[in-house]
Amino acid sequence: MNPAAAVRPGASQGREVPPAQRQAPPAARPGPVETPKVVRLADFAATASSPFIQYEDDVEPYIEQNACPHCKGSGWLRLDSPVGDQNFGKLVPCECTMALKDRKAFEELKKNSNIELFRDLTFDTFNTRVPKTRESFEVARQYAKDPSDWLLFMGNYGCGKTHLAAAIANEALSRHIRLYFAVVPDLLDYLRATFDPNSSETYDQRFEMIRNVPLLILDDLGTENAKPWAREKLYQIINHRYNAKLPTVITTNNDLDTLDGRIHSRVCDQQLCRIFVLQADDYRMYTPEDRARFRQASPPTRQKY
Numbered sequence: 474m475n476p477a478a479a480v481r482p483g484a485s486q487g488r489e490v491p492p493a494q495r496q497a498p499p500a501a502r503p504g505p506v507e508t509p510k511v512v513r514l515a516d517f518a519a520t521a522s523s524p525f526i527q528y529e530d531d532v533e534p535y536i537e538q539n540a541c542p543h544c545k546g547s548g549w550l551r552l553d554s555p556v557g558d559q560n561f562g563k564l565v566p567c568e569c570t571m572a573l574k575d576r577k578a579f580e581e582l583k584k585n586s587n588i589e590l591f592r593d594l595t596f597d598t599f600n601t602r603v604p605k606t607r608e609s610f611e612v613a614r615q616y617a618k619d620p621s622d623w624l625l626f627m628g629n630y631g632c633g634k635t636h637l638a639a640a641i642a643n644e645a646l647s648r649h650i651r652l653y654f655a656v657v658p659d660l661l662d663y664l665r666a667t668f669d670p671n672s673s674e675t676y677d678q679r680f681e682m683i684r685n686v687p688l689l690i691l692d693d694l695g696t697e698n699a700k701p702w703a704r705e706k707l708y709q710i711i712n713h714r715y716n717a718k719l720p721t722v723i724t725t726n727n728d729l730d731t732l733d734g735r736i737h738s739r740v741c742d743q744q745l746c747r748i749f750v751l752q753a754d755d756y757r758m759y760t761p762e763d764r765a766r767f768r769q770a771s772p773p774t775r776q777k778y
């Protein structure tokens with residue numbers, strides 16, 4: 474193996490240098506500390522006469538054409554510190570590495586949010602020209618910027634409450650807020666599934682995640698299976714979030730009086746929960762002429778609840 478391959482621009486992959494050829498930095502000496510300068514690793518590497526760069530085992534640097542102009546694709550930059558400085562020889566991640574980390578973190582956030590099926594239900598695709606939805610829309614839009622308390626949207630099927638709840642989730646996600654979007658009957662199935670011995674995740678892990686996620690959206694509360702187990706789990710989730718005042722959005726098709734009494738009393742706490750009744754008629758029931766009228770001056774986006 475040619476150790477110089479680790480630092481030569483154009484090499485396809487870095488290789489760890491044998492221990493005998495590594496050059497350990499001398500011990501730091503006390504003295505004035507200079508602000509370290511950053512040099513491009515690839516520029517530095519091109520002039521290096523001896524191989525000495527040691528890459529971390531979990532980082533596979535690669536150099537390719539059209540790669541990042543700062544690090545030439547290596548992903549790392551070396552601090553230009555004098556010999557003896559504590560930062561001498563230190564590698565720091567390039568901005569392209571940090572951007573990649575951010576993208577990966579966001580993908581993880583998105584994957585865990587359970588919002589994939591509702592990604593097209595955003596504030597942009599909500600038709601605010603449908604009568605009697607404006608106030609709820611504005612409240613939801615403000616809330617999504619900084620979720621703090623509880624919101625509950627009530628209304629018949631097709632009034633747009635799921636669309637608003639999903640729009641909150643999508644907006645919050647774009648702000649990198651960790652959230653979980655749960656259609657309540659599915660949520661209970663999801664919890665039950667962890668009793669499957671083949672499940673890679675334990676029930677406790679899932680339950681804890683849902684209880685404590687920074688923003689929880691419970692869509693379609695009141696239609697869940699009313700068996701005691703399901704009722705108890707749902708109550709435990711809602712009660713925990715109520716006590717901890719964790720941001721929560723709920724939609725329901727039901728009259729609040731039909732909810733479990735313990736849940737009813739919590740959503741009716743006006744200190745924590747704001748309730749909005751969406752009175753729009755079922756948008757799906759409108760004639761094509763009505764729809765065309767509502768769409769006037771609205772962008773031609775897909776409308777779906």
Ligand SMILES: [Zn+2]
Nearest residue numbers: 541544567569
């Ligand atoms: Zn870079």
